[in-house]
Amino acid sequence: MVRRQSKLSKVLLSIVLILFGIYAAFPIIWMLICSFKQNDYIFYWPPKIIDESFSFNTYIKVLTDPVKLRFFLNSYIVSGVVVVLTLIIGIMAAYAFSRYNFKFKKPINSLIVGVQAIPQIVLLIPYMGIIVAMKLFNTYWALILTYLVMTLPYCILMMTGYFNTLSKELDDSVRIDGGSRFRALWGVLVPISTPALVSVGLYTFMTAWNEYLFALVLTQTTNMRTIPIGINLLITEHNYDWSMMMSMSVLGSLPILILFLFFQKYFISGMSSGAIKE
Amino acid sequence: MATITLKNISKVFESTGKKKSEENTRTLAVSDFNLEIKDKEFVVLVGPSGCGKSTTLRMIAGLEEISSGELYIDDVLVNDIEPKDRDIAMVFQNYALYPHMTVYDNIAYPLKLHKVPKAEIQERVMEAARILDIEQYLKRKPKALSGGQRQRVAIGRAIVRNPKVLLMDEPLSNLDAKLRNQMRAEIIALRSKINTTFVYVTHDQTEAMTLGDRIVIMKDGFIQQAASPQDAFDHPANIFVAGFIGAPSMNFFPGKLLRQGDVYCVQVEDLIVQLPEEKCARLAGKDVQPQDITVGVRPSHINVDTGVENELTGTINVSEMMGTEVHLHVKSSGNDVVIIVPVIGSYASYEKYLRQDEVVKFSFTGEACHVFDSEGKNLEF
Ligand SMILES: Nc1ncnc2c1ncn2[C@@H]1O[C@H](COP(=O)(O)OP(=O)(O)OP(=O)(O)O)[C@@H](O)[C@H]1O
Numbered sequence: 165m166v167r168r169q170s171k172l173s174k175v176l177l178s179i180v181l182i183l184f185g186i187y188a189a190f191p192i193i194w195m196l197i198c199s200f201k202q203n204d205y206i207f208y209w210p211p212k213i214i215d216e217s218f219s220f221n222t223y224i225k226v227l228t229d230p231v232k233l234r235f236f237l238n239s240y241i242v243s244g245v246v247v248v249l250t251l252i253i254g255i256m257a258a259y260a261f262s263r264y265n266f267k268f269k270k271p272i273n274s275l276i277v278g279v280q281a282i283p284q285i286v287l288l289i290p291y292m293g294i295i296v297a298m299k300l301f302n303t304y305w306a307l308i309l310t311y312l313v314m315t316l317p318y319c320i321l322m323m324t325g326y327f328n329t330l331s332k333e334l335d336d337s338v339r340i341d342g343g344s345r346f347r348a349l350w351g352v353l354v355p356i357s358t359p360a361l362v363s364v365g366l367y368t369f370m371t372a373w374n375e376y377l378f379a380l381v382l383t384q385t386t387n388m389r390t391i392p393i394g395i396n397l398l399i400t401e402h403n404y405d406w407s408m409m410m411s412m413s414v415l416g417s418l419p420i421l422i423l424f425l426f427f428q429k430y431f432i433s434g435m436s437s438g439a440i441k442e
Numbered sequence: 443m444a445t446i447t448l449k450n451i452s453k454v455f456e457s458t459g460k461k462k463s464e465e466n467t468r469t470l471a472v473s474d475f476n477l478e479i480k481d482k483e484f485v486v487l488v489g490p491s492g493c494g495k496s497t498t499l500r501m502i503a504g505l506e507e508i509s510s511g512e513l514y515i516d517d518v519l520v521n522d523i524e525p526k527d528r529d530i531a532m533v534f535q536n537y538a539l540y541p542h543m544t545v546y547d548n549i550a551y552p553l554k555l556h557k558v559p560k561a562e563i564q565e566r567v568m569e570a571a572r573i574l575d576i577e578q579y580l581k582r583k584p585k586a587l588s589g590g591q592r593q594r595v596a597i598g599r600a601i602v603r604n605p606k607v608l609l610m611d612e613p614l615s616n617l618d619a620k621l622r623n624q625m626r627a628e629i630i631a632l633r634s635k636i637n638t639t640f641v642y643v644t645h646d647q648t649e650a651m652t653l654g655d656r657i658v659i660m661k662d663g664f665i666q667q668a669a670s671p672q673d674a675f676d677h678p679a680n681i682f683v684a685g686f687i688g689a690p691s692m693n694f695f696p697g698k699l700l701r702q703g704d705v706y707c708v709q710v711e712d713l714i715v716q717l718p719e720e721k722c723a724r725l726a727g728k729d730v731q732p733q734d735i736t737v738g739v740r741p742s743h744i745n746v747d748t749g750v751e752n753e754l755t756g757t758i759n760v761s762e763m764m765g766t767e768v769h770l771h772v773k774s775s776g777n778d779v780v781i782i783v784p785v786i787g788s789y790a791s792y793e794k795y796l797r798q799d800e801v802v803k804f805s806f807t808g809e810a811c812h813v814f815d816s817e818g819k820n821l822e823f
């Protein structure tokens with residue numbers, strides 16, 4: 165029996181969804197609005213969407229300030245390297261988990277799952293010690309290496325699951341056609357896995373791009389800071405430069421937004437892939 | 443263009459128990475496998491599920507390590523040679539086409555991996571496509587093809603390189619019955635177009651009988667018999683082969699082997715028939731003694747209502763009208779017997795065989811009898 169949704173319930177549902185939408189979008193909208201105002205106008209009551217202080221000044225200031233641009237550069241370098249390394253290492257580890265049988269496979273797998281369960285703050289002090297001991301304190305590698313610990317488990321588990329849905333005969337076929345296992349992985353399995361790789365890559369990028377705590381502790385000089393720290397540096401004892409913070413936040417969110425829009429179709433199919441085998 | 447020699451090949455799968463309490467299990471998938479495959483021969487490995495056919499094929503391909511024994515291709519020991527260096531091609535049951543590539547690229551892929559010049563790739567892909575009649579699909583992705591078309595692409599990818607050996611693992615089992623018959627005919631035709639050694643795996647005895655120069659019947663990892671289809675049909679080495687080859691399956695009756703000098707007779711219940719001279723000579727040559735035996739008779743070799751002395755009797759359980767013949771399932775003193783009655787003459791002459799619970803009398807001649815000892819071995823061997 166097919167039950168038609170009544171008009172009324174459709175309308176009610178729409179209203180509820182719209183309300184939730186506004187609720188979810190409000191901080192972002194407010195961020196955008198504030199970024200175009202001068203700091204003093206932000207707290208005017210009643211609030212206006214556009215007032216007489218509307219300008220792109222804060223954006224121009226951010227984009228012409230070498231110190232702030234350096235924050236962006238740092239974030240791009242760290243996040244970019246983390247994404248590339250996570251995917252390369254994760255793909256190869258996942259291939260091993262999916263296709264080989266080796267000693268201690270189970271315990272290693274449990275370890276990888278377990279790492280995710282540890283609250284990151286617990287790891288902060290030990291990592292600080294390790295990074296200092298390795299003489300990597302206040303370098304990109306300090307952030308890259310610690311971020312890899314956060315992003316790799318998810319990547320390995322996701323990709324192992326995805327590779328498991330791909331028939332092993334594909335590898336066999338490449339090996340018989342004249343390729344190596346390496347070739348089978350990078351020439352066939354990886355191209356087929358684009359949806360999963362895109363969603364894992366986006367997740368990795370977001371994790372690295374947004375990370376605050378480790379970036380705060382493991383870097384020291386202003387020229388090594390990333391965007392989340394850079395925004396926070398605008399809070400000084402005497403002055404909260406809200407509009408500057410907001411415009412930096414907008415600029416900081418932009419790459420993720422663009423990536424999402426660009427990869428949207430993969431991302432959505434990535435989440436549902438594995439359900440249907442093709 | 444290659445011979446393959448398998449010498450005492452065995453394969454053991456070791457799987458370690460997941461928990462400490464679980465035993466480590468050893469599966470003997472293939473056991474002491476000996477076979478010499480001649481150049482350009484078409485050998486079919488056939489047997490029930492899990493008998494080790496795929497494992498044997500994968501060992502020939504190099505996809506599965508050989509636990510013990512020696513494998514030679516063209517008299518070169520290849521145990522430790524990578525699949526890519528063995529110059530073989532393989533068609534997989536699930537096709538294993540590369541889904542992100544077009545049909546053209548799928549077929550061209552082995553050539554690309556072997557660094558064949560572009561112009562030659564084009565030529566050879568087109569040639570393979572022509573042989574398999576898939577020229578119009580070259581630009582499509584595998585997703586947009588039917589099962590039969592995908593199968594052709596998989597075969598195309600295998601033959602494009604002119605491999606020494608072409609391996610096929612149940613290539614037709616994913617197709618519907620009609621397409622399977624058609625593809626079977628095409629494989630026979632393909633064989634005359636490309637001169638290669640074929641090793642073909644199937645669990646379907648019809649496929650084995652129609653395709654193979656030689657069929658290798660396997661069970662539980664052991665070769666039961668390796669012979670030409672006709673030979674395996676006429677002289678099955680044991681009860682398993684006798685029951686596996688031929689459809690419907692051979693009937694088995696408990697009986698006795700009687701001997702008088704060099705003349706042997708077979709007794710089933712009260713029916714006694716004399717074995718033909720040729721069989722008697724072979725039994726006498728081995729000095730086979732009278733004993734309890736299992737008598738095998740093919741359904742088409744059983745005659746109904748011939749009026750011979752001491753005919754066996756049974757009642758019809760089910761009768762299936764097949765058009766040119768009727769298949770009777772008869773219950774006869776505890777045995778289920780299948781009898782094929784040819785349909786000739788008027789309706790009235792065979793009408794009684796279509797009735798359930800009808801009593802039929804049946805018999806067979808000595809020529810039709812296969813004699814197996816208590817362990818199931820054919821006494822003639
Ligand atoms: N990777 C493996 N690990 C452990 N045991 C295996 C493995 N592969 C196959 N086996 C076992 O080896 C035996 C032979 O398997 P194989 O796949 O060769 O059978 P098959 O004759 O091809 O059967 P089918 O007709 O079902 O394909 C089976 O008992 C199977 O369970």
Ligand SMILES: [Mg+2]
Pocket residue numbers: 495496497611
């Ligand atoms: Mg198999």
